[in-house]
Amino acid sequence: MAIEMRPSAATAVAGADALDYYLVLPDRPADGTPADGIVVEEFALGSDHTAIGLDCAGWTAADGEWWSSAAFSRGMRREPDLRRRVAAVPRRDAEVVYRRLGGGELPGEAELRSRFHDREPLGEPPLLLGSPDVPDGFHDRRLYRVLFAGDLAGEGLARLRALWRMTLPGDFADPRARVAGTATLSVAGDLFSWDLRRIGPGVAWCLDLTACLAGPADAAVRPLLRELTTVMRYEGLIPVTIERFS
Template sequence: MATEIHPYAGAAVAAPYALDYYLVLPDRPSDETPADGIVVEEFVLADDHTAIGLDSAGWIAADGDWWSSAAFARGMRRDPELRRRVVAVPRRDAEVVYRRLGGGELPGEAALRSRFHDREPLGEPPLILNSPEVPDGFHDKRVYRVLFAGRLGRDQLAHLRAIWRMTLSDDFEDPRTRVAGTASLNVADDLFSWDLRRIGPGAAWSLDLTACLAGRSGDAVRPLLRELTTVMRHEGLIPVTIERFS
């Protein structure tokens, strides 16, 4: 049975879309050099909320210039050593670090988007594997997968359990266990549930979201996908793409 809507979910539905912010840490962080720079990203989404591209821009304090690099965006997801130095932060923290590193006031999001010049294309049109049976009371059922690079430890899983009121599998710590936990909620008349899933032992994770839609617009899908993705980012994972299976 779905829980009542969680406090974070209500905020997500009402909140405007925003960019993703990361700090790039030095090899040896210190109080004097908390970060080498900042990376800002945004998925380019199709009308059905799947990812068709990734825009990004970075700023390194040593150079003082903004740059855009699809290769760096790929490296954040493929290179464990680089990923270790990249930490997700809210915009307010990025503003503090940017100012502290001599950049002044962090540009607004419209200005940051103007620095996106090297888009990383993502995949093909949605792979609709089947037409699932739609439960009574709903007009549409969709299944999305948000794929993440990185690892989740016991503490991160416990935190996700608390945030999402997630039911963990009995053997959730076993790397051979595919579905580590499941959660659900209602947003208005729509029903959402998601599985936290391992993609290979220690290789990657996914969040598989099932959306049973009663309203015609499906307006809650995009902000909820974003909020769930943001929670995962702040547990140390980096989103790779958003796919749709049905």
């Protein structure tokens, strides 16, 4: 099923927040403290929209100081105990918590970027596996993969399938099955399809996006990747990298 969507609608989820915002929750949330601090991240993207680095800035309520740590970003993705304490939120929620914790007004995004001092480098140039078969009527065909740390099941998986009107595979109940659903989208003549794929039970997920571009311009790729990634973040998954295979 192809869904016709205005280009502006493709960025409805992510357009207001250019950066990614997370709350770092306390070990004992019952003490009434909304969070121990706030983390702000942004992928540095190459010209083809793949991730070449990850920038991070954090603020800790206990000392009121901002810091930048690639090690903390790695920990969010590698350490399950830390990942359980991290919750993705829109900027407006981060502003409320920052004010409540005594930080005042959350700095604007340009100022937050000035606090990025410790970039985590990501990968090498794109691993292009060969010349893809470009369907008739299209100029180019690309395959992107967004890798996520964490698990997705139950209501979260159901929400994504419903939101994206995914076609469901018949074998997903089999623990060996990997694809949880497939969706398609047409934007200004470009055709996109994506698979929601389980890497391993409780370990990781990925979103494989195939982009068939009608012309040489690829302006629709970045905002769509951004929107899909943001929706996954709000279901508790943390993006690790954005790769390209063709």
